[in-house]
Amino acid sequence: MSVLTIAMNTFRESIRNRVMINILLFAVGLILLSIVLGEWSLGEQIKVIKDFGLSAMSIFGLLIAIFIGIRLMVQELEQRTIYLIASKPIRRWEIVLGKYSGLALTLIVNVILMAVTLLVVNLIIEGRIDLGLLPAVFLIYIEILLIVAFALFFSSLMSPQLSALATLILYMLGHLTNFLYEYIRVFPDKGFHWLLKGIYYIVPNLEKLNLKMAVVDHVPQPPHVVAWATAYGLCYIVIVLILTAAVFNKKDLK
Amino acid sequence: MAVPAVKIDHLTKIYSADLGKKPMCAVDDLNLEVEQGEVFAFLGPNGAGKTTTIKTMMRLLFPTRGFVEIFGIPNLSVKAMRSVGFLPEQPQIYGYLTGREFLDFTARLFRLDRSTRKKRIDDCLEQVGLIKRADGLIRGYSRGMMQRLGLAQALINDPELLVLDEPMSNLDPVGRKEFRDLILELKDKGKTLFFSSHILSDAEMIADRVGIVNQGRLVNTGKLRDLIEAQIRSIEITFIMTPDKTAKLGFEQANIVQQDEHMLVRLENDADVQRTIGDIMRLDGRIVSVVPQKRTLEDIFMTELGG
Ligand SMILES: Nc1ncnc2c1ncn2[C@@H]1O[C@H](COP(=O)(O)OP(=O)(O)O)[C@@H](O)[C@H]1O
Ligand SMILES: [Mg+2]
Numbered sequence: 001m002s003v004l005t006i007a008m009n010t011f012r013e014s015i016r017n018r019v020m021i022n023i024l025l026f027a028v029g030l031i032l033l034s035i036v037l038g039e040w041s042l043g044e045q046i047k048v049i050k051d052f053g054l055s056a057m058s059i060f061g062l063l064i065a066i067f068i069g070i071r072l073m074v075q076e077l078e079q080r081t082i083y084l085i086a087s088k089p090i091r092r093w094e095i096v097l098g099k100y101s102g103l104a105l106t107l108i109v110n111v112i113l114m115a116v117t118l119l120v121v122n123l124i125i126e127g128r129i130d131l132g133l134l135p136a137v138f139l140i141y142i143e144i145l146l147i148v149a150f151a152l153f154f155s156s157l158m159s160p161q162l163s164a165l166a167t168l169i170l171y172m173l174g175h176l177t178n179f180l181y182e183y184i185r186v187f188p189d190k191g192f193h194w195l196l197k198g199i200y201y202i203v204p205n206l207e208k209l210n211l212k213m214a215v216v217d218h219v220p221q222p223p224h225v226v227a228w229a230t231a232y233g234l235c236y237i238v239i240v241l242i243l244t245a246a247v248f249n250k251k252d253l254k
Numbered sequence: 255m256a257v258p259a260v261k262i263d264h265l266t267k268i269y270s271a272d273l274g275k276k277p278m279c280a281v282d283d284l285n286l287e288v289e290q291g292e293v294f295a296f297l298g299p300n301g302a303g304k305t306t307t308i309k310t311m312m313r314l315l316f317p318t319r320g321f322v323e324i325f326g327i328p329n330l331s332v333k334a335m336r337s338v339g340f341l342p343e344q345p346q347i348y349g350y351l352t353g354r355e356f357l358d359f360t361a362r363l364f365r366l367d368r369s370t371r372k373k374r375i376d377d378c379l380e381q382v383g384l385i386k387r388a389d390g391l392i393r394g395y396s397r398g399m400m401q402r403l404g405l406a407q408a409l410i411n412d413p414e415l416l417v418l419d420e421p422m423s424n425l426d427p428v429g430r431k432e433f434r435d436l437i438l439e440l441k442d443k444g445k446t447l448f449f450s451s452h453i454l455s456d457a458e459m460i461a462d463r464v465g466i467v468n469q470g471r472l473v474n475t476g477k478l479r480d481l482i483e484a485q486i487r488s489i490e491i492t493f494i495m496t497p498d499k500t501a502k503l504g505f506e507q508a509n510i511v512q513q514d515e516h517m518l519v520r521l522e523n524d525a526d527v528q529r530t531i532g533d534i535m536r537l538d539g540r541i542v543s544v545v546p547q548k549r550t551l552e553d554i555f556m557t558e559l560g561g
Contacts, residue, residue, distance in 0.1 A: 005362040087312040088363040089335040253314040
C-alpha cells in the first residue's frame with residue numbers, strides 16, 4: 001500500500017518533469033526521422049530503420065533511466081523532501097521499492113511510446129507491422145530496468161555526477177563482457193586478470209538482453225531464449241534492489 | 255503513571271567524518287522525558303543539537319548510542335510513527351504537486367481511507383489557513399505558506415504527539431499568533447507537543463515546561479513558572495519629576511535612569527517600593543508605571559550558557 005503510494009507519486013513526478021518529456025519527444029522524433037535515413041540506404045532501407053529504431057530505444061532508454069533514476073533519488077535527499085516521507089509509518093525498503101516501481105512504470109510508458117512510433121514507421125515503409133521486433137523491445141525494457149536499478153543503487157552511495165558516471169560505465173562494461181571473457185581466455189595473465197574476472201562476474205552481461213541483430217535479420221527466437229534472458233535480468237534486478245534497500249536502511253538522512 | 259509521550263535515553267549522536275570534516279558530537283548523552291499532554295519547548299542557540307535530536311527521534315538519523323521511545327514504543331518501529339506528526343526545520347515539499355495533492359499523498363502514507371482523507375485534508379487546510387491556495391502548485395508557495403503546509407501535513411493523521419522543529423521561524427507576526435492559538439487548541443484536546451526554538455519568547459507564552467540544550471547537552475529542564483519565579487524579582491518604577499527633586503529620594507545617581515522627563519528606578523524588595531512610591535507622591539512627582547520584572551528565559555539562557 002505504501003509502496004503503491006510512493007510509486008504513483010514517483011510516476012506523477014516523472015511525467016510532470018519537463019526534461020524527461022523532452023528526451024522522450026526527441027527520441028520519438030528521431031525514430032520518425034529514420035524514414036529519411038532509410039531513403040539513403042537503398043535496398044537495405046527497412047533493415048536500417050529497424051536497427052536504428054531499436055538502438056535509439058536502447059540509448060534513449062538508458063538516458064531516461066540515468067536521468068530520472070538518479071535525479072529523482074538525489075533530489076529527494078538533497079532537497080530534504082525525504083524528511084516528510086521517511087518520518088511517516090513506512091519502512092525504508094518500502095521507499096526504495098516504491099521509487100523503483102514508479103520508475104519502472106514511467107519507463108514502460110516511455111518504451112511503449114517509442115515502440116509504437118517504430119512500428120508506425122515500419123508500417124509506413126513496409127506496409128505491414130513486423131511483430132517480430134517485440135521480443136527485442138521487451139528485452140530492451142528489461143535492460144533499462146536493470147540499468148535504473150543500478151542507478152538507484154549508485155545514487156544511494158555517491159554524488160549524482162559519480163552515480164551517472166558509474167551507471168554509464170556499467171552500461172558499457174555490460175555490453176563488453178563477452179570481449180572481456182575472450183581477452184582473459186586468449187591473452188596471458190599480466191597480473192590483473194583477477195580484476196577482469198571480478199568485473200566479468202559482477203557486471204551483468206547486457207548482450208544477453210540484446211536481440212536487435214537477431215530480430216532485424218529475422219533469425220527466429222525460440223521462446224526460451226527470451227524467457228532465460230528475462231530471468232537473468234530479473235535476478236540481477238532483485239539483487240541490486242536488495243542491496244540498495246540495505247544501504248538505504250542504515251543511511252542517515254542528514 | 256502513564257508512559258511518557260517521549261522518552262530519550264542516553265542519546266548520543268556523532269556525525270561520522272565525511273570528506274574533510276572531523277567527527278562531530280552533536281548530541282551528547284541526552285536524557286529527557288515528556289509527559290502526555292504536555293507542551294514542551296526544546297530551547298537552545300543555533301548549533302546546540304536540537305535538530306539532530308529531533309531527527310533522531312523521527313528516525314531520520316540513527317543514534318550512535320542510546321534510544322528513543324514514543325508512547326513506550328521504540329521509535330525505530332513503524333508502529334511508533336502512526337500517532338506522530340512531524341514538521342521539519344524549513345520544510346521542503348515537492349514543487350510539482352499542489353498543496354492538496356501533497357496532503358493526499360501524506361494521508362495515504364498513514365493509510366487513511368478515502369472519506370477520512372477528504373475530511374482531514376479540508377480540516378487541516380482550514381486549520382493552517384491555506385484553503386484558498388490549496389490547489390496551487392507548491393512551487394509557487396512563499397516560505398510562510400510552505401511552513402503552513404508543513405504544519406498541515408503534520409496534523410493530517412490527527413496525531414497524539416506533534417514534533418515541530420523551529421515551527422515559528424518562517425511566520426510573520428500574524429502567523430505566529432495563529433500558530434500559538436493552534437498550539438493551545440491542540441493542548442486543550444490533550445495532545446502532546448514537542449517543539450524547538452532558538453527564540454526564547456516563542457516558548458514563554460505557550461510552553462508548560464522547557465528543556466535547555468547547549469553543545470549537545472541538556473543543561474536545564476523545568477516548569478517554566480518555577481524557572482522564572484525562583485529568581486528574585488525586581489520592580490521598575492517609572493515616574494516624572496525634576497532632577498533636583500529626584501535627588502531627594504536618596505538613591506545613588508547611578509541607579510536612576512533618566513529618559514527625557516521620565517525617571518526610572520529598579521528596586522528589589524517590596525518595602526523599598528512602598529516607601530519610594532510614597533516619597534514620589536509627597537514630592538509632587540507623577541507615577542507613570544510600576545512593573546514587576548520577571549526573570550525572562552533570555553536571562554536564564556544567558557546564565558546557563560555563561561556559566
Ligand atoms: N550533517 C551534519 N554533518 C556534520 N555535522 C553536522 C551535521 N548537521 C549538523 N551538524 C553539526 O551538529 C551540531 C548541531 O546541529 P543542529 O542539531 O542542527 O543544531 P540546532 O538545530 O540546535 O541548531 C552543529 O554544530 C552542526 O554544525
Ligand atoms: Mg535546528
